[in-house]
Amino acid sequence: MKFLPLILSHLTLLLLLGCVSRYKVSEDYRSNLSPQQYISPRSMTVVILVDGLPLYTLQSLFQKHQLKNIQKFFSKTQNKMYSGRSVFPSVTYANITSLLTKSPVNHHHIIGNKIVYNDKVVNFENPSSKKTLERITSTQDIFYKLNERKMNSVGLAHTFGGNATSHMQTDLKSGLAIVNKNYDYVDDKLIDAFKSLLEDVPESYWPDFVFLHLVGLDLTSHDRGPQSPEAIDYLKSLDHRLEPLFRVLERAEGHGKSVISLLTSDHGFDRGIEKFVSLEKSIYEIDDDVQILNEGRYLAVNFPASWPQKKRKDFLKEAAQRSSVGMVLYRSADTIHFENQEFLGTIEYTNYSCKGTPYALRTKLQKRDIKYHKVKESRNTYACPEVVDHFVSHYLPPFFITNMAAYFWEKAHPDAVILAKDHISFIDQYIGHHGGVSADEVMIPILLRNANFPTLNKHPHIEDLLKGFFSSR
Numbered sequence: 001m002k003f004l005p006l007i008l009s010h011l012t013l014l015l016l017l018g019c020v021s022r023y024k025v026s027e028d029y030r031s032n033l034s035p036q037q038y039i040s041p042r043s044m045t046v047v048i049l050v051d052g053l054p055l056y057t058l059q060s061l062f063q064k065h066q067l068k069n070i071q072k073f074f075s076k077t078q079n080k081m082y083s084g085r086s087v088f089p090s091v092t093y094a095n096i097t098s099l100l101t102k103s104p105v106n107h108h109h110i111i112g113n114k115i116v117y118n119d120k121v122v123n124f125e126n127p128s129s130k131k132t133l134e135r136i137t138s139t140q141d142i143f144y145k146l147n148e149r150k151m152n153s154v155g156l157a158h159t160f161g162g163n164a165t166s167h168m169q170t171d172l173k174s175g176l177a178i179v180n181k182n183y184d185y186v187d188d189k190l191i192d193a194f195k196s197l198l199e200d201v202p203e204s205y206w207p208d209f210v211f212l213h214l215v216g217l218d219l220t221s222h223d224r225g226p227q228s229p230e231a232i233d234y235l236k237s238l239d240h241r242l243e244p245l246f247r248v249l250e251r252a253e254g255h256g257k258s259v260i261s262l263l264t265s266d267h268g269f270d271r272g273i274e275k276f277v278s279l280e281k282s283i284y285e286i287d288d289d290v291q292i293l294n295e296g297r298y299l300a301v302n303f304p305a306s307w308p309q310k311k312r313k314d315f316l317k318e319a320a321q322r323s324s325v326g327m328v329l330y331r332s333a334d335t336i337h338f339e340n341q342e343f344l345g346t347i348e349y350t351n352y353s354c355k356g357t358p359y360a361l362r363t364k365l366q367k368r369d370i371k372y373h374k375v376k377e378s379r380n381t382y383a384c385p386e387v388v389d390h391f392v393s394h395y396l397p398p399f400f401i402t403n404m405a406a407y408f409w410e411k412a413h414p415d416a417v418i419l420a421k422d423h424i425s426f427i428d429q430y431i432g433h434h435g436g437v438s439a440d441e442v443m444i445p446i447l448l449r450n451a452n453f454p455t456l457n458k459h460p461h462i463e464d465l466l467k468g469f470f471s472s473r
Helices: 003-018 024-032 056-062 068-074 092-101 129-137 143-148 172-179 185-200 216-224 229-254 278-288 308-319 385-391 400-409
Strands: 044-050 082-085 112-118 120-123 152-157 208-215 258-264 290-294 299-304 325-332 334-337 343-354 357-367 376-378 416-420 443-449
Touching: 024 129, 024 152, 044 092, 044 229, 044 376, 056 229, 056 278, 056 443, 068 229, 082 308, 092 143, 112 290, 112 325, 129 278, 143 152, 143 357, 152 185, 185 208, 185 216, 185 229, 185 343, 229 258, 229 376, 229 385, 278 290, 278 299, 299 334, 308 334, 308 385, 308 416, 308 443, 325 400, 357 385
Parallel strands: 044 208, 044 258, 152 208
Antiparallel strands: 082 443, 112 120, 258 443, 290 299, 299 416, 325 334, 325 416, 334 343, 343 357, 357 376
16 A cells, blocks of 8 residues: 555554644743843744755745735745755755754754664654654754743644654644545644644744744645645635734734744655655665665665675666666765766865855766767865856756755765656655755745845755844844
């Protein structure tokens, strides 16, 4: 059964959790509130993260004026949509952790929905792994940092926000709703919990930070496809369901309350998977001791210790020539090697203090068929990642150098990564897929109200979106 692993993970959730009222967040917040923290009124920052909302979808629906409530609310101070970018891999746990810790994957160590931790494979999509996620990131996220500064926060998410002053916990009814594909119920409960909090608590005691994570669009896009009528209808319905929340926030602004609002996503989607290829099965036929973390649009591969370097390189060279493979990457010492049927390339590290990274890079890129393409692209001097990305932007996916450099800088990176070509997935579990390096998967929308970022025209990383909001408080 195609969706059995997903269903089983949610059934596990049902066994672990009981019912939670939508009013519990408000009750917990009030009981945990410390009046001493409120010497003077402060701004509230709201982040609405619509999981799996592609930039191309939001752009299309805005052009058709089919998301009137979202457009109206975010057109007050910025009648413009900005584009940001996800980290690699373009999956939920890597990117939301980057957002909430304000750091790249090599800082927080969540380099996928599946990782190897303490020599064991951990799948964060399985609710039983929630404690492991909290253990790894417990002192890094924004909720913990705000707590240290005697500031209040609310996490309206079923996985993230355990360090918040108050947070929503997944319950029996929400778990059943996901299994039954009643995603409206799950998102509605979170939106209603937020609205109840704002109506129950005086504006002067509102939290400093609220994170609202809406998952229904992502789940619908996996089930039916990101451009399916069902996914588009879900987003239109979500626009309608957010309107009462927007009205509460606008009313508070009219009373003089300072509210900064941001709507974004954690990743996009490949526009349409046309083919499923069981590369994992082919690898296991060679050696079933190879460890594979299959994320659909890419494989993270760890070789048996018994494999010598030559065997590993020969294996990856052969994999790069397969028709389903978009790119193969591995790191050797201070160099990332990548290749496919068209290119051979390297990314070399050197210790250097660039903005946001402890390294500078240089890259070499060569066409395989030099008979007709005599172009050799190389940058012999080291430069900061953004500069190198710009240098090869005509030949590689957007921000490929920056994202891969951060990914392979993480100490626990896999031995190799095998990327699927566009519109191909290595797992036949869903209709909609993401996780790869294409622009459709990497580029994310950014909408702002009552705020602006000087770096927004440079397509900021998701890890940079919350930087600066609390630095002066």
